[in-house]
Each structure stands twice: as C-alpha cells, then as structure tokens.
Amino acid sequence: MGQFDSVMNNPQSRRAFLRSMAVMGGMGVLAACRKDVSTSGSGASSAASAIPGIEAEDGILKVHEWAGYEAKWLWRDYAKAGYPDPKFSFLTNTEGAIAKTAGGYYWDMTHPEVGYIQDYLDLDAIQPWDTSLIPNFADLNPVLEKSGQLNGEQYEIVLDWGYSGVIIRGDHVDPSINSYSYLFDDDLAGHISWFDTPWIIAMAHVTLGLQSDPLDASAEDLQTAKEYCIEKTKNLQSIWVDFTQLWDDIRQGNIWAAYSWPDSYVVLKEEVPVQYIRPKEGCFAWGEGLVLRSDTANYHHAHAFADAWASAEVGQRLISSWGYGHSNLNVDLSQIDPDVVAVFGLDDPETNLSAPLSIMDRYQPQRAAYNRAWDEVKAAAG
Amino acid sequence: MATEAVAPTDPLEPDTSRRRAGSGRWKVTGGLLATPMVWVVVFFVVPVIMVGLYSVGAITLLRNDHYMSLEGWRFFISSDTYLSLFWKSARMSLGVSISAVLLAYPVAYLIALVSGKRKYTLLLVIIVPFLTSYLLRVLAWRIILGEGGIANTFLQTIGVIDEPLKWLFNSQFAIYLVLSYVWVPFVALPIFVSLETMDHHLLEASSDLGASRMRTFWSVTLPLSLPGVAAAFIFVFIPTLGEYITPQLVGGPGGFMFGSAIQSAFTAGLDWQFGSAMAMFLIFAVAILLAVFGRFLNVKSVRE
Numbered sequence: 001m002g003q004f005d006s007v008m009n010n011p012q013s014r015r016a017f018l019r020s021m022a023v024m025g026g027m028g029v030l031a032a033c034r035k036d037v038s039t040s041g042s043g044a045s046s047a048a049s050a051i052p053g054i055e056a057e058d059g060i061l062k063v064h065e066w067a068g069y070e071a072k073w074l075w076r077d078y079a080k081a082g083y084p085d086p087k088f089s090f091l092t093n094t095e096g097a098i099a100k101t102a103g104g105y106y107w108d109m110t111h112p113e114v115g116y117i118q119d120y121l122d123l124d125a126i127q128p129w130d131t132s133l134i135p136n137f138a139d140l141n142p143v144l145e146k147s148g149q150l151n152g153e154q155y156e157i158v159l160d161w162g163y164s165g166v167i168i169r170g171d172h173v174d175p176s177i178n179s180y181s182y183l184f185d186d187d188l189a190g191h192i193s194w195f196d197t198p199w200i201i202a203m204a205h206v207t208l209g210l211q212s213d214p215l216d217a218s219a220e221d222l223q224t225a226k227e228y229c230i231e232k233t234k235n236l237q238s239i240w241v242d243f244t245q246l247w248d249d250i251r252q253g254n255i256w257a258a259y260s261w262p263d264s265y266v267v268l269k270e271e272v273p274v275q276y277i278r279p280k281e282g283c284f285a286w287g288e289g290l291v292l293r294s295d296t297a298n299y300h301h302a303h304a305f306a307d308a309w310a311s312a313e314v315g316q317r318l319i320s321s322w323g324y325g326h327s328n329l330n331v332d333l334s335q336i337d338p339d340v341v342a343v344f345g346l347d348d349p350e351t352n353l354s355a356p357l358s359i360m361d362r363y364q365p366q367r368a369a370y371n372r373a374w375d376e377v378k379a380a381a382g
Numbered sequence: 383m384a385t386e387a388v389a390p391t392d393p394l395e396p397d398t399s400r401r402r403a404g405s406g407r408w409k410v411t412g413g414l415l416a417t418p419m420v421w422v423v424v425f426f427v428v429p430v431i432m433v434g435l436y437s438v439g440a441i442t443l444l445r446n447d448h449y450m451s452l453e454g455w456r457f458f459i460s461s462d463t464y465l466s467l468f469w470k471s472a473r474m475s476l477g478v479s480i481s482a483v484l485l486a487y488p489v490a491y492l493i494a495l496v497s498g499k500r501k502y503t504l505l506l507v508i509i510v511p512f513l514t515s516y517l518l519r520v521l522a523w524r525i526i527l528g529e530g531g532i533a534n535t536f537l538q539t540i541g542v543i544d545e546p547l548k549w550l551f552n553s554q555f556a557i558y559l560v561l562s563y564v565w566v567p568f569v570a571l572p573i574f575v576s577l578e579t580m581d582h583h584l585l586e587a588s589s590d591l592g593a594s595r596m597r598t599f600w601s602v603t604l605p606l607s608l609p610g611v612a613a614a615f616i617f618v619f620i621p622t623l624g625e626y627i628t629p630q631l632v633g634g635p636g637g638f639m640f641g642s643a644i645q646s647a648f649t650a651g652l653d654w655q656f657g658s659a660m661a662m663f664l665i666f667a668v669a670i671l672l673a674v675f676g677r678f679l680n681v682k683s684v685r686e
Binding site (some may be wrong): 093098195196197236237238239241252367368376379 | 457635649
C-alpha cells in the first residue's frame, strides 16, 4: 500500500498510471464493441446455396430452450430415429435470449413466442423452414402457423400455445361476468393478482372497450389504459412473478381473481373451486415454437427435430401434462380430460384461436412504450 | 587502518542513484498492480463505458434502436416516475442502512469487547448464514411473515390478534426487515474491526478517571468506532440503492424499485438505451454520494 501511495502521490507516476489505465480501458472498449450482430448468411443465401445432405451434418443440435422442454418425450421420434441427443441450453425469457443472440450466442434452434420472430429476423439470425421436410406440418393448426409467418415465409413452426386469461375462485366470484374486468374490479379489492407483464395494460384496453389495437394502441388509448391500471392498483394483493406462489395464494383464498395461464387451472381444479375464464372481450393467446438459425450446420437434423415435436402423440402428452395446447389438430382428445378440452376449447382450436374469441400474440412495435407504461403502473402500486 | 577513498560527489551532477531506485520501485509497483488493474479495467471500466455508450445510442442492440440519440436520457429526465423511484430506493437504502448499523453495533460490541475468548467463535456464528443461499434466506421469511406463517400463527394462538396481519409480508415493512437481516452480518464485521483495533488502554484510562461505563462508551468507544460505522453504513447504502430482488420477493405490489426499473428495461422491454441511461444515472449518483461521504467523513482516517 505504501508503494501505491508513493505512486499516487507522485504527479509524474500518477499521470503514467492513469494514462495506462485509460489506454487499457480504451482498448477494452474497442475490443468489446467489435462484434458481428448479424450472423453470417441470411435465410435466403442459406437456401440459395447448396445445402449439404444430412450425412454431411455433425447432427449435434444446439437447442436454446425453456427449462423443462428438454424432456425426451417432446422429441421422442427424433431420439428413436437414432440421431445424437441435442445439447440444450436454457432461457428464462425471450428478451434475454434475443440479447444473448445479439451478443453472438449460438444455437441451431430456439423457442420464442411468435411476437418475437421479427426481432430474430432483424438480427438476421433466422431463416425460413422448408415445411416440405416436416411431414407433420400438414396436421398443424393453420391459424397458429400463420402467426409464425413473416413476409409469407414460415419462420417459426408454432408448436405449443396457451391463453392469458383469468382464473377465479368460483366460491367468491361470479363466473357469468366472463370478462377481464375481474382484474380491475373494486368489489374484489385486496384479492386480485396481476402477472408482471405489460399485457395487463392491453387487458385494461379491451375492458374499457377502446378502439385501437390493444397490442399496438394509439398514444391516447395507451395513456387511458395505463391510467386505468394505475387507478386499480389499489385493489391488488400482489403482482406475481412466481406461479407457485400464485397457486398457494389461490389455494389459501387470498386471491380470488388473477391473470393466469392454463396450467394454473389444470393444477388447482382438483383442489379448490376455480374456473378458467376466456373473457368475452377476446382472450389474449400466445403461441411459441421453433425458429431455425440462419447459418445452422444441421439443417436437416433441425427439420427432423421440429417434425418430432409436431407429432400428435407429443401434443397429447403436452396437453395432459401442462394444460398448454399443441398445434397438431390430430391429437386424440378422447385421451384428455374432457373438462380441459371444454374449458380451453381444444375441440375446435382453429375457431377458438381466431378473432373474436382470441387476440393472438404478435410483434409489438411499441414494446418499449408499453414497458415504460407498465413501469409507471408498478411504480404507482407502491 | 586503511580506508577506501570515497570519491567526492559533484553537487552539479544529477543524483542518478536515487532516480534509478525510484524507477525500479515504479516497475515493481506497476508489475504488482498489473493483475488487479487488468481486472478492474476488464470487469468494471470497460462495462461502465459500454453502458454509457449504449445510453447515448453509440452502441445499439437491435436494428430499430435509435442510433446516436439521447432519447433514453430525455425520457428519463422528463419522467416523474423514474426519479420518484430513485428517491424511493434512496429512502429504502437509508432506512435499511441505519437499521442494519443499529442492529449490528451491539453485536459487534459484544463480540469485540465482551465475549473474551469466545470472540472468534461468535464471529463464526455471525458468518454462518452466508453459507446458505441468499435466495433461501430471503424466501424463508415468507414462511415466517406470511398470512399463514409462523408469526401470524403465533400471535393468533396467544390471542393477540384475531386476523392475520397482512402488512407483515408483501409490504414495505417486509422489505426493510429482510434487507436489514441480510446486511447485519456484513455490517457487523467492519464495526467489529474498528472496535477490535481500538486502543483498549483508553477505556481503562477513562474508567480510572472515574467515568461510568455509559460515559466511557459515549465519549471514548463510540467516537473511536465511528470510522468503522461510517464504512459499514456506506457498505450497505451503496448496493442497496440498486436492490430489486428482495423487494420483488417480499415487497408485494410496492416492491418495484429503481433497480427493478433498470432490470425491466433490459430483460422485459429490450429497451437497452433507456435501461443504460438509468444505470448510468445510478452510477453517477453513487459516485457523487461516495465523494460526499469521503469528504464529509474523512475517508483517509477510515483507511488508517
């Protein structure tokens, strides 16, 4: 420490020390800034150039997935065909996955919601699928697969889907209201839970009957919906981020109405009198699936993997296990809990996922504005 | 006895021996500092500069981000929400820091001046919670403070309350309590060091001069331990300013802090420019606070 002091107390030495720190800092910044955001090769160039046959591929797929989606039963046929097991890495949210991709993180496939396909395309990170290489594609829900298209090309094979509806305690709340208004109802004050998502503002938008697109609102409508949410924060018991805590709160009767995905209903319906509401304003719905890296070296293996995911048998088990929907229209519904089929409209997913019954997720050009508005709502909740 | 003749030094000749010694010392110092210097540059200076560049759009993440734009800064400065959040976080930091210091001082005093031979055993007991996961320690409070938790169940059992106290959890109270609990062991250590390294003869002298124990504490012990207290206070205040995980876990709807807004911008909104502007503001605020603390509390005496 004494020698360091002597350096820092000596003007000449101190200047030399600080100069060297600055030089190293500048070099570090320059090195860190030099990054290729776009990966080599666009979708078009990959398709145009001769794609080697499957024999030329190393077959080790790198799949950036949600935790739990690495389960072998989800790609059962791919494993049965004798291909090497993929290497999985895990994402916690799609925004983080996009940021990692922009920073150069490599994967052959990842599993985003359809609203983020445009972001990957903007990074030149993905290429269209060749659906002729996916035999099960013909059985997939065309409404969902259309949501996976951009510029007429199939950039995402949409495989699983769900609702962002409302779960209510039927012993405290009248199910006939059938509306997102449950989330803003003064009569339920102290017993409401929102998920931490700007979609709450979109739900306020449809509750108020505002005219513009709830996922791309006009500035006035966004302001109106935001202020409505701020006013209703007084009714909140919680803003959940952990669905297990939500389940506990519903079990204990602390929460009577909450933003919820289908899995909450599947888990809780045998324990407490809950009902899942697909609101009359149109239920917000989401789809997600596999996107293909633009410079993947395992083009054919990736298609085989996607085809395995798309099978009806996988769909049946996905629905039974997690309550999420699957895109394959040939799932044997007789093997699934009839109540789940009825509540989620699995008998006619094409109609139930179309307007006016559903408001399908899509790219939000005003994502930052919605997020900032949501920040204001959460700040007001304190 | 013959002696070697010493060549007389010419006063007009420069003293190269001293310059050579200084140059050698600088090289040794530079060599020893190289590794920590590289570490600080790579893991602190470069990232801070990059965040600064993101905040002004000199670096962008996505194609649609605003290149070379102060839009993020303009929105931040013009919005009441985020500055209010900063002050909310500052108040929380201040409250947590004060309560942590007040809780930790008696513990450190006991260990340093009262416990005798059991000093280091007790110190180990203080440190043991660090062996468990931070997240587990925070989540354990859910079991203690929740509506069906230990505290409410106990109070209802002994008849103090009829209904569970909702404000124990998912509240500002829970944030303050849990953060203070998390930081007390950290705070106790610098205060312990300050008390331990104090000249204990001064305490004896005070007693010999007739001062009571309380008088000795207020007039001798406390003033001498203030540098440790100041260090402990800063040690808690600075990181708590950007805290968001604990408020999110135990704070309920009111747990949205300035750090939460930064996290939200990066991880939910893909709004790196705006998030970087907020992060840079936090860095500037911390730097100003450190300068104020350093000037006001005489950091040199803390180092000594």
